Amino acid sequence: MALYNDQVLPRLINIACGERSLAPWRQKVCEGLNGAVVEIGFGSGHNVPYYPSDIDVVYAVEPSSLAMKLATKRMQSAFVSIQHVGLEGQAISLADESCDAALTTFTLCTVPDPEVVLRELWRVLKPGGELHFLEHGLAPGQSLALIQRLLDPLQHRIAGGCHLTREPLPMVTAAGFELVWSQEGPGKGPKPWSYFSLGVAQKN
Helix, strand or coil, rough: HHHHHHHHHHHHHHHCCCHHHHHHHHHHHHHCCCEEEEEEEECCCCCHHCCCCCCCEEEECCCHHHHHHCCHHHHHHHEEEEEEEEEECCCCCCCCCEEEEEEECCCCCCCCCHHHHHHHHHHHHEEEEEEEEEECCCCHHHHHHHHHHHHHHHHHHCCCCCCCCCCCHHHHHHCCCCCEHHHEEEEECCCHHCEEEEEEEEEC
């Protein structure tokens, strides 16, 4: 299982998260990022092409060394500094109130404790700092939600801890962030994996 998680799964995630249909969603979630940005779940760098020019530095938090290796070309083509600062979103190696913004894409579904991660993001964000998020989660329709719940144990096992049944908007607001704007809806792809929550929330 270690071989699968370390060598196979990052390559599969790189392919899945590189789908062209995700490009408009990534572009939207990155709009307005500026200054010092911490990105939890940097992965293989699929957000890099959509970073705005107002960003000064991106602090990448990513546990997979292979994912960081797969991100090399994207990082080399970036016009901003990207620094790998840690492995775990539960303990970010940055000072309190040191970041202007935070970015998560398809990350809160997988981290062991999203509440802890969101508290860490709150800690490192400056007052008024923004959390930009793009996540998949539980759909509102009863039939689809039932399918997601049935698939969730298998999904968790084969997809590195990913869940289909988490609800991003309530998690973000429960952590104390105030929603600036948000939207939810289906994306392209298999329905159980493609109900997206997109938005910006602020630390007040």
